[in-house]
Each structure stands twice: as C-alpha cells, then as structure tokens.
Amino acid sequence: MSAPRGLVALTRGDPSGIGPELALKAWAALHADATAPAFFIIAEADHLADVARRFGLNVPVEVADPAEALALFPRALPVIGLRGKVAGALGAPDTADAAATVASIEMAVELVHSGAADALVTNPIAKEVLQRAGFAHPGHTEFLGELAARFYGQKARPVMLLWSPTLAVVPATIHVPLAQVPRLITRELLIATGEIVNADFKRRFGLAAPRIVFSGLNPHAGEAGHMGREEIEIIAPAVAALREAGIDARGPYPADTLFHASAREKYDVAICMYHDQALIPIKTLAFDSAVNVTLGLPFVRTSPDHGTAFDIAAAGTADPASLIAALRLSAKLAKAQA
Ligand SMILES: NC(=O)c1ccc[n+]([C@@H]2O[C@H](COP(=O)([O-])OP(=O)(O)OC[C@H]3O[C@@H](n4cnc5c(N)ncnc54)[C@H](O)[C@@H]3O)[C@@H](O)[C@H]2O)c1
Ligand SMILES: N[C@H](C(=O)O)[C@H](O)COP(=O)(O)O
DSSP states (O other): OOOTTOEEEEEOOOTTSSHHHHHHHHHHHHTTOTTSOEEEEEEOHHHHHHHHHHTTOOOOEEEOOHHHHHHHTTTSEEEEEOOSOOOSBTTBOOGGGHHHHHHHHHHHHHHHHHTSOSEEEOOOOOHHHHHHTTOOSSSHHHHHHHHHHHHHOOOOOOEEEEEOSSOEEEESSOSSOGGGHHHHOOHHHHHHHHHHHHHHHHHTTOOSSOOEEEEOSSGGGGTTTTTOSHIIIIIHHHHHHHHHTTOOEEEEEOGGGSSSHHHHTTOSEEEESSHHHHHHHHHHHHTTTOEEEEESSSSOEEEESSOOOGGGTTTTOOOOHHHHHHHHHHHHHHHHHO
16 A cells, blocks of 8 residues: 555554544644545444544544555545443443454554555554453553564564654663562663664654664753662673674763754754653654654654543544644655665
C-alpha cells in the first residue's frame, strides 16, 4: 500500500478514554487535506457514532474493508468493525472492554504486516485497566515486541522514543518502579539502546550521523563518584563502547542542565535513565506536538504522547493535536522506510 497520502491503521485504545473522540476530530482535520495521511480505525462503529453525536461532531462513520479505506476516507471515517458493545462509559472504564482493546492492537499489527496499511498508530490504553483484566505487558511498547515476533518472526527489542520538533528523548528503562532503576541500568542495556537509536535515526529520520547524548542517573551525573558511581561504572563505559563502534555518543551529562534551549541544540536525541527524567522535559516543552514512537520494530508505530485522560473524556474538550502529529509522523516514517 503506497498511496501518495499513505494509509495508517489506528487502534481504538480504551473506549472510555479520549481516543474515540480524538479519532473523530483527527478525521475532521485531515480528510480534506490530500497531503495528510488517510487512516482507518479498528473499533466498534456504534460507539464512534454515539461519541460523534454526543459531542456534536459532524463525522460520518462507515464500516469498511481496509482495501476500501483510502477511497472512502475523504467522505467518511473508515471503521474496521470490532464486534460487540462497549461496556464502559466515557470517563468510567470497564475491564470487560480489555479483550477488544488488545484485539484492536493485534489486528492493526496484522494489517500493517499484510501490507493493508503503511503504519500503526495507537490510541491511549489504560495500563492499569488492562492489567486488572490479565494483560501481561507494561504497555504497548513491550507488547509490540511480542507482536513483531508473532507476525514478522523477528525478535525485536522495542525502544521508546518521545519525539517533537524541539526535543527527542528515550527512556532507557520504561514502566518500572523507580526503586528498580539502578539495578536495571546495565552497560548491555545502554549499548543496545544506543545502537537501536542510532540505526533508527539514520533509517527512519534520515540523519547521517545522529548526535546522541546520555544523561547521568545521579545528581550532577554523580559528581565524580561522590554522589553515585553508576556514571563511572556503567554509563561512561557504555558511551565509550558506542563511540568505539563509530556512533556519535556523548555523556553522561547532568540531567538538570540537559534540556534548556542551547543544550538542546547540541544533540539530536537524549537517552535518559528513567521514564520521568525523559518524559517530563518533553511533555513540558511540547505536550501538544510530541509523539511517542517505538524504535527497534520491523514496522512503524507512533502514538500521541498523552494518555486516556478519563478526567475529560465525557466533556468533549480533548485536543487532537498530538494524535494528528502521530498520524502525520507515522506516514512520514513509513515512507522513509519504504
Ligand atoms: N500511549 C498510551 O497508551 C498512554 C500514554 C500515557 C499514559 N497512558 C495511560 O493513560 C492513563 C491516564 O494517564 P495520566 O492521567 O497520567 O495522563 P493523561 O495524559 O491521560 O492525562 C494527564 C492530563 O493531561 C490532560 N490531557 C491529556 N491528553 C489531553 C488532550 N489530548 N487534550 C486535553 N487534555 C489532555 C488530562 O485531562 C489530564 O489532566 C494511565 O492509565 C496511563 O497508563 C497511556
Ligand atoms: N510512557 C508513555 C507516556 O507516558 O507517554 C506511555 O505510557 C505510553 O506507553 P506505551 O506506548 O508503551 O503504551
């Protein structure tokens, strides 16, 4: 599938969150723009139509096959129909919806693998709701590694990137308790993460020699060992090994001074030691334009940088900017990969 505007498979995410509303709003913003990607959503058509009615969104919703989606997109939001009814209410999630939430992700990867879509974009899931229903993964990122093996027969090591025009960050450890971070930060992890970031910034983002910086773990990057030794024993040796392999890796640098404007000009991507060290700066600088991208996969996956926002899901006020950025970026990355 290589239509000029590209075709993206969008999952529905948690149906009680803002995902369905965002999909409707993204269609309204993109359907008439021939330079924007087309997309279909894998969801319950009745639920989408209900959400559109409730929020007064004038979006025709039509059940279709993936093969019909590109032609249909200019006049209606194509829906690959999930069977059954949504159990949760907007703002009040229900674990009874978890199986279909997961099925939507699986189906989307299968369709990208078959060539029926160019890239995958995921709407937000509530990890806590899925895990109460027995889902074994911390989030999409890790689950997509399993789906890469299932559909592509490839062992993948998924790496989380949050990308925006002003800052790109990678948390080396992702959804783990903070107390576990020091023992999870190993040379092997940091070298493998650096290699994947380097390869995907070249292949997908088109940078000839990505400039990669590493943050420290401790205050002042350990202050020469007086405030922690991970920088000396683990991070600096990993950076040295990457440099020996010809990768433009530098650091570790103190995290508190890595994100101001002139510091950001000196690198293309910062690899940080834990989730909030990476995500606080980017969500502060670019909440409405940042995109979550999974590197290290045999297919392109992006998502908005925010979550299910249950607190506003019944209000109709959700901003679709990050989902729209995710849709646009996924099509661009898929073209670069083709
Ligand atoms: N990609 C994903 O699947 C993903 C990403 C982040 C969080 N989550 C999940 O989402 C759930 C809720 O997480 P959270 O509350 O920490 O973060 P959140 O991003 O859902 O919400 C944080 C705050 O930002 C606001 N907000 C978020 N998106 C918005 C939008 N598009 N327009 C306007 N306001 C918006 C919310 O109303 C809330 O006040 C958690 O279960 C978490 O695991 C999923
Ligand atoms: N850590 C991400 C964030 O806070 O934006 C988010 O939870 C998404 O994770 P997955 O893409 O793995 O679901």
